[in-house]
Amino acid sequence: MLQTSILPGKFRHPEKQHRPDNPSGRKPSWIRVKAPTSKAYKETLDIVAAEGLATVCQEAGCPNIGECWQQKHATFMIMGEICTRACAFCNVRTGKPRALDIDEPYKIARAIQKLDLRHAVITSVDRDDLSDGGALHFAHVILAIHNLIPKTSVEILTPDFKGNPAALDVVLPAKPDVFNHNLETVPRLYPTIRPGARYFTSLQLLAEAKHRDPLVFTKSGLMVGLGESKQEILQVMDDLRAARVDFLTIGQYLQPTIKHAKVERYVTPDEFRGYEKWARSKGFLMVSASPLTRSSYHADSDFAQIKANRAQLLAEEV
Numbered sequence: 001m002l003q004t005s006i007l008p009g010k011f012r013h014p015e016k017q018h019r020p021d022n023p024s025g026r027k028p029s030w031i032r033v034k035a036p037t038s039k040a041y042k043e044t045l046d047i048v049a050a051e052g053l054a055t056v057c058q059e060a061g062c063p064n065i066g067e068c069w070q071q072k073h074a075t076f077m078i079m080g081e082i083c084t085r086a087c088a089f090c091n092v093r094t095g096k097p098r099a100l101d102i103d104e105p106y107k108i109a110r111a112i113q114k115l116d117l118r119h120a121v122i123t124s125v126d127r128d129d130l131s132d133g134g135a136l137h138f139a140h141v142i143l144a145i146h147n148l149i150p151k152t153s154v155e156i157l158t159p160d161f162k163g164n165p166a167a168l169d170v171v172l173p174a175k176p177d178v179f180n181h182n183l184e185t186v187p188r189l190y191p192t193i194r195p196g197a198r199y200f201t202s203l204q205l206l207a208e209a210k211h212r213d214p215l216v217f218t219k220s221g222l223m224v225g226l227g228e229s230k231q232e233i234l235q236v237m238d239d240l241r242a243a244r245v246d247f248l249t250i251g252q253y254l255q256p257t258i259k260h261a262k263v264e265r266y267v268t269p270d271e272f273r274g275y276e277k278w279a280r281s282k283g284f285l286m287v288s289a290s291p292l293t294r295s296s297y298h299a300d301s302d303f304a305q306i307k308a309n310r311a312q313l314l315a316e317e318v
């Protein structure tokens with residue numbers, strides 16, 4: 001069994017060092033996952049390393065890495081491994097980022113080709129130091145994948161671009177198949193959990209993406225177990241539907257280090273099933289809710305499913 005190690009996070013998160021230790025309770029049995037030992041896992045690791053790329057699977061210490069990489073489903077993290085924000089839940093290193101690697105789009109496309117992915121998921125660190133928040137780099141990555149492997153669909157999980165809608169005018173014309181931006185948590189918890197972001201800025205970004213490209217699938221994700229109430233989650237679902245978001249993911253928050261936000265509660269698998277039912281009843285085209293759900297978990301099969309769901313809905317409307 002693989003247990004995410006609770007390290008002090010001294011080198012990755014200098015801004016959190018002054019905080020008192022904040023240990024979470026013992027993980028319940030439904031959180032434990034298998035250690036990554038498969039041959040395919042090693043091959044995935046070699047391909048990622050050969051191109052010198054970063055993945056959120058590694059940087060975030062994702063518990064699903066053994067399962068996902070066994071299927072060669074790696075999620076690439078572009079624009080470096082250093083984030084300009086310091087969210088209380090995130091294990092990505094904080095600091096001053098390096099200059100963009102202009103060859104990265106081609107390296108990413110080549111790695112995806114080697115991994116033989118039908119569906120590629122690309123995310124990034126926050127790059128508040130760049131005037132466009134990295135929108136043009138995202139567009140270049142999408143175009144590089146479309147050019148090299150046209151059959152591969154592309155899902156992007158973006159930062160909030162500081163609420164600058166012009167970023168969408170750069171990213172969306174490159175034609176991602178899925179535009180994902182995570183709300184992460186309920187608005188009441190933003191000041192402590194996501195202090196560099198604003199709830200309505202993120203919501204507006206999702207609404208604008210759908211407004212500008214009605215055919216793009218929009219997607220967002222929430223973590224639970226941070227102290228939110230069920231009513232707050234149901235309200236966020238309503239907000240997301242009002243923004244015409246198609247796909248919602250909900251997973252359990254896990255504490256990366258003792259300096260990060262504490263897990264207030266481990267939500268039970270039954271409660272996740274309840275959230276999934278609520279979300280479906282509110283009209284999402286697709287919902288994934290389970291303790292180990294992450295934005296990119298099963299993104300490949302979920303993309304096939306959401307396309308089928310939309311086709312069915314359109315057929316019923318005729």
Ligand code: SF4
Pocket residue numbers: 056057058062063064065066068069073074075294295296297298
């Ligand atoms: S769930 Fe996403 S981040 Fe985690 S290992 Fe799988 S692809 Fe990577």
